[in-house]
Amino acid sequence: MCGIIGYIGYRKASEVILEGLRKLEYRGYDSAGIATLSGKIQLIKDAGRLDEIHRRRNFLQLEGTIGIGHTRWATHGGVSQKNAHPHSDSHGKIFLVHNGVIENFEELRASLSKKGHRFSSETDTEAIAHLVEEELKKEKDFGKAFSNAISMLKGTWSVVCISEGEEAIHASRNGPPLVIGIGEGEMFCASDVPALLAYTKKVVFLEDGDRAVIKKGGFEIFSGSKRVRRKIHSINWSAQMAEKGGYPHFMLKEISEQPAKIREALSADVDEAAAILGGQEHFTVVACGSSYYAGLVFKSIAQSILGVPCEVILGSEFQYARTGKEKVVIAISQSGETADTLSAARLAKSSGAKVVAITNVLGSSLYREADASVMIGAGPELSVVATKSFTCQVAVLAKIALALGKREKELERLQGVSEKIEKVLESQSKIKKLADRLSRFKDFFYIGRGMAFPSALEGALKLKEITYLHAEAYAAGELKHGPLSLLDKNVVVVALAPADSSFPKTMSNVQECLARNANLVVLSDSKQALGKAKLSLAVPKAEGAEIPLVYSVPLQLLAYYLAVKLKRDPDKPRNLAKSVTVE
Numbered sequence: 001m002c003g004i005i006g007y008i009g010y011r012k013a014s015e016v017i018l019e020g021l022r023k024l025e026y027r028g029y030d031s032a033g034i035a036t037l038s039g040k041i042q043l044i045k046d047a048g049r050l051d052e053i054h055r056r057r058n059f060l061q062l063e064g065t066i067g068i069g070h071t072r073w074a075t076h077g078g079v080s081q082k083n084a085h086p087h088s089d090s091h092g093k094i095f096l097v098h099n100g101v102i103e104n105f106e107e108l109r110a111s112l113s114k115k116g117h118r119f120s121s122e123t124d125t126e127a128i129a130h131l132v133e134e135e136l137k138k139e140k141d142f143g144k145a146f147s148n149a150i151s152m153l154k155g156t157w158s159v160v161c162i163s164e165g166e167e168a169i170h171a172s173r174n175g176p177p178l179v180i181g182i183g184e185g186e187m188f189c190a191s192d193v194p195a196l197l198a199y200t201k202k203v204v205f206l207e208d209g210d211r212a213v214i215k216k217g218g219f220e221i222f223s224g225s226k227r228v229r230r231k232i233h234s235i236n237w238s239a240q241m242a243e244k245g246g247y248p249h250f251m252l253k254e255i256s257e258q259p260a261k262i263r264e265a266l267s268a269d270v271d272e273a274a275a276i277l278g279g280q281e282h283f284t285v286v287a288c289g290s291s292y293y294a295g296l297v298f299k300s301i302a303q304s305i306l307g308v309p310c311e312v313i314l315g316s317e318f319q320y321a322r323t324g325k326e327k328v329v330i331a332i333s334q335s336g337e338t339a340d341t342l343s344a345a346r347l348a349k350s351s352g353a354k355v356v357a358i359t360n361v362l363g364s365s366l367y368r369e370a371d372a373s374v375m376i377g378a379g380p381e382l383s384v385v386a387t388k389s390f391t392c393q394v395a396v397l398a399k400i401a402l403a404l405g406k407r408e409k410e411l412e413r414l415q416g417v418s419e420k421i422e423k424v425l426e427s428q429s430k431i432k433k434l435a436d437r438l439s440r441f442k443d444f445f446y447i448g449r450g451m452a453f454p455s456a457l458e459g460a461l462k463l464k465e466i467t468y469l470h471a472e473a474y475a476a477g478e479l480k481h482g483p484l485s486l487l488d489k490n491v492v493v494v495a496l497a498p499a500d501s502s503f504p505k506t507m508s509n510v511q512e513c514l515a516r517n518a519n520l521v522v523l524s525d526s527k528q529a530l531g532k533a534k535l536s537l538a539v540p541k542a543e544g545a546e547i548p549l550v551y552s553v554p555l556q557l558l559a560y561y562l563a564v565k566l567k568r569d570p571d572k573p574r575n576l577a578k579s580v581t582v583e
């Protein structure tokens with residue numbers, strides 16, 4: 001969701017911050033702003049895309065070597081210039097940016113208003129700037145006044161603040177991530193590592209309750225009034241990884257990286273996770289969105305080869321669906337910051353469960369809080385929608401299940417899946433043509449059985465996320481229990497028909513669709529199935545855990561090319577955020 005960056009050093013702050021904000025665009029936002037300090041604080045903020053605002057207002061006219069920037073994803077107050085961050089106190093001397101939700105902002109605003117503060121936005125954030133101003137009346141030391149103000153907040157936040165006369169950035173974290181980047185004679189802070197990669201790979205992840213004072217030459221972290229030390233991590237992501245590298249969109253780049261990334265994912269160290277999961281009689285998986293569908297793949301494999309019952313629960317539903325007796329919970333989250341997944345994992349932990357995290361982000365909340373973490377190794381994923389992170393999650397989860405079941409042969413076979421995905425990528429021009437043929441339709445159904453069902457769900461999710469077309473997925477056998485009533489010549493049915501044991505039944509379901517004149521698109525490794533439809537795509541032969549990997553990729557490409565054809569930005573779908581830090 002919101003993206004934050006702060007800079008203090010010797011470079012032009014507005015330049016560093018603008019670049020950093022570009023790297024945080026993937027998180028999803030609707031407005032943006034930068035404030036820099038050069039004697040006085042100067043501000044540019046507005047609703048809209050970062051580059052549009054920059055064209056109109058030119059962020060680079062902001063002088064100074066200290067500054068903060070923000071991309072806002074509206075929660076409290078509409079999308080407007082006045083609600084964009086940074087926000088300031090009454091006198092325009094203290095400016096801050098915030099990610100999260102201040103739950104007691106109405107009380108704070110009411111009491112500050114009584115003391116004469118005038119608010120110029122509808123946000124919860126603005127109250128924090130006024131609180132700091134109020135505290136400064138009683139306390140000369142800015143750090144202490146900032147700390148006092150923070151101690152009055154309820155809710156979640158990462159806050160980064162600058163003030164006239166202060167050669168420092170003050171920051172606080174309670175919930176949404178905040179990372180400090182360590183340079184030489186310069187320091188950074190940001191919501192996420194990609195914003196810093198061009199400058200440093202040495203980072204410190206703030207923990208909940210931490211407050212930091214960041215100066216040009218160093219930083220101090222406090223927990224309460226106590227100074228604390230936090231581990232310095234070296235990031236092995238490169239700055240190029242956060243660039244498009246010649247591709248028109250991050251999404252296409254990330255789809256294309258999958259053969260290499262899946263190879264890396266399959267070499268992940270799963271021993272610690274396997275030690276926790278081994279011998280358990282029941283697994284519970286919590287996750288949201290694409291990660292939830294990866295969880296469904298784990299369930300299929302774990303139940304079929306280990307005979308261990310596995311329940312997959314949406315992060316947001318765990319609080320209602322849990323028994324309280326869960327012994328191990330597998331929490332899957334690309335970002336490791338998804339609030340729904342995190343609170344499910346925390347709830348499970350509080351009632352005694354061990355948590356195994358499957359994540360892509362080192363130092364993320366889930367990574368730090370879990371009893372064991374497996375890194376999926378997908379590298380930075382900067383398109384809002386999950387592509388390589390989904391397939392890498394599936395690969396890692398399949399590896400864990402196969403390792404637990406001591407299925408060495410199948411695990412070895414799975415190593416070959418990347419070559420099959422390379423073949424799918426080679427058929428891109430065919431998929432693009434398919435997208436062109438389908439671009440006049442508004443309703444899409446995706447169907448699949450068994451191991452292909454999670455791919456159908458993921459395919460429909462990709463399509464709706466980036467094309468804004470109506471898409472839903474059904475287990476193929478479920479069509480006749482309701483949705484068949486919707487099929488006619490205006491509807492597209494994308495049928496996933498791998499030639500495995502589910503094949504004959506899937507083919508019966510395909511016939512049901514043809515009988516209702518639906519526009520059928522078949523993806524299969526069987527000539528018989530491909531011959532049934534006017535539109536089809538041959539997919540390499542896949543078995544077991546390979547199926548969700550091999551079938552998801554053409555569906556990612558289909559969604560991508562449809563979005564491009566419909567002139568939607570596949571990297572930044574409307575209303576969506578990548579790191580969903582509110583429940």
Ligand code: F1P
Nearest residue numbers: 289290291333334335338386578
């Ligand atoms: C979960 C998720 C993503 C989706 C979108 C919103 O994120 O639903 O699958 O693509 O970005 O969030 P995560 O928990 O896997 O980070």
